[in-house]
Amino acid sequence: MQRYFIEGTVSLNESFVMDDAHIHHIKNVMRAKADDEFNVVDSTGNAYLVRLTDIDPVTYEVIEKINAEVELPVNITLYSPLLKGDKMDVVIQKSTELGAHEFILYKADRSVVKLNSKKEESRLVRYEKIAREASEQSRRTKIPAISFAGALKAMDFTQYDLVLFAYEDNNLTGRSIKDVLKAHNAASVAVVFGPEGGFTEAEAEFFRPYENVALGRRILRAETAPLYALSVIGSYYE
Amino acid sequence: MQRYFIEGTVSLNESFVMDDAHIHHIKNVMRAKADDEFNVVDSTGNAYLVRLTDIDPVTYEVIEKINAEVELPVNITLYSPLLKGDKMDVVIQKSTELGAHEFILYKADRSVVKLNSKKEESRLVRYEKIAREASEQSRRTKIPAISFAGALKAMDFTQYDLVLFAYEDNNLTGRSIKDVLKAHNAASVAVVFGPEGGFTEAEAEFFRPYENVALGRRILRAETAPLYALSVIGSYYE
Structure with a gap:
């Protein structure tokens, strides 16, 4: 599943407008549409499953936190x-x-x-x-x-x-x-x-x-x- | 040190003419001259230190066997x-x-x-x-x-x-x-x-x-x- 690193932090069940840096990728590379799911990682290093709710502007709702630890412990x-x-x-x-x-x-x-x-x-x-x-x-x-x-x-x-x-x-x-x-x-x-x-x-x-x-x-x-x-x-x- | 895989086998202290496949590399890439040393690995997988004795044709003398085991044991x-x-x-x-x-x-x-x-x-x-x-x-x-x-x-x-x-x-x-x-x-x-x-x-x-x-x-x-x-x-x- 596609993953984007964003600036700032997000919270569960709330909606956020996507950072400008990723708009091109979402619209033109992924050709995403409403209800598509992807991951965001916020500035604190927390990863979330999110769902696209609107494409103009690109807006997503935070569905759940992903707790799997993928970083090395060193x-x-x-x-x-x-x-x-x-x-x-x-x-x-x-x-x-x-x-x-x-x-x-x-x-x-x-x-x-x-x-x-x-x-x-x-x-x-x-x-x-x-x-x-x-x-x-x-x-x-x-x-x-x-x-x-x-x-x-x-x-x-x-x-x-x-x-x-x-x-x-x-x-x-x-x-x-x-x-x-x-x-x-x-x-x-x-x-x-x-x-x-x-x-x-x-x-x-x-x-x-x-x-x-x-x-x-x-x-x-x-x-x-x-x-x-x-x-x-x-x-x-x- | 440059290493070449050759066809056939060689023996210590004897001289051999180099395989055609490596002549270009030795003459034009390495620009080798008499007394230059390099390694050859023969068809049995034995590695040797050799010394160039002539450039036309490219001839080398086998100086010593290299016993270091570099292949994985699996x-x-x-x-x-x-x-x-x-x-x-x-x-x-x-x-x-x-x-x-x-x-x-x-x-x-x-x-x-x-x-x-x-x-x-x-x-x-x-x-x-x-x-x-x-x-x-x-x-x-x-x-x-x-x-x-x-x-x-x-x-x-x-x-x-x-x-x-x-x-x-x-x-x-x-x-x-x-x-x-x-x-x-x-x-x-x-x-x-x-x-x-x-x-x-x-x-x-x-x-x-x-x-x-x-x-x-x-x-x-x-x-x-x-x-x-x-x-x-x-x-x-x-």
Whole structure:
């Protein structure tokens, strides 16, 4: 069933006019008519079944609250450099489906893609749209936050219960993610991924004190690694 | 390090002329010269470190055997319908990185993409190339087999120790993959995925006797579901 994230909050058995942002989708993509049902998620993260009562303006009545918990019971923050081509789109879309809490797009020593702040701004608009649509499609109640950031060594990782460093050189020697998770009781996990060309020695040195994990024994592409990590962490907690 | 799958077998400390299929890549993509090192995997699945001794013809000496086991200790066969656009390419590439053993592209009741047998043949050439390159890139010693097949109900699933049916309606009620794996000691696992529009009631009925699993609590796209399942199964066994 189609799902829309709306601004503000709604209440049971009352009627509300739909946010402008979704009118085009409801009218022209879904071709909705009176009595059609869909879901809305309000700004507090509550999901509701609603019924369309009028199309001009688009108005709906709130039928019932949906209580199923679909969010992961752990907050996973992905640190990824900007990847080439449409790879970043793929990572944001699929990681959102897999339950990511936040994306921090940092500048790796070997980052290939470099954007000025104006381009970062327009990219952010695109990525936020991808994340919102993926949240709607996968029936989540949260949309992951996305931001650009500087180099890894300038960042504070003490805010996380657990920091996993996904260094490709660890594929045959690193601990497995599930073994590391078993040893902690983490409610917040940061996972740090490298660019297409891998981490530099300096970056690897910076993360020596953190958990250096293997993402299986094969070498994963930069855009595949986050999907593996999210799947494995999600499956551990669910 | 670059890796090539070759026909036939090689022996330590001997010299071999490279298969024609890789000459272009070695000369024009890698721009290799004498003394450059790379890996070859022979037809028995053994991997070797080799050194280039001549470029015309491309000849290499076998230096040492690579004993690291990178293949999953379980054979995972993915049953997927043909997906739209480049989604099948994505599934084959990333599932190969994640260790898939075999792909069977069946005809779902709601399959959108339908090919005649001539088109299937040319698709197979493309998918086999994607799988071979992904095996090389992820440093595997096996290339997954790929084939087209008919409808699910005509197939024999008794050959697998365990059959997982990834029905999206199970996302809130199905058992988790890891719980199912714990209850079995499976050396071969088939995972059956649906098309973009989902399974029909008849297909779901056919798989009622098999393990109906949830792929987390969110609804995954058709091309994301296999990546989740492979990551979780791989992580359980590794």
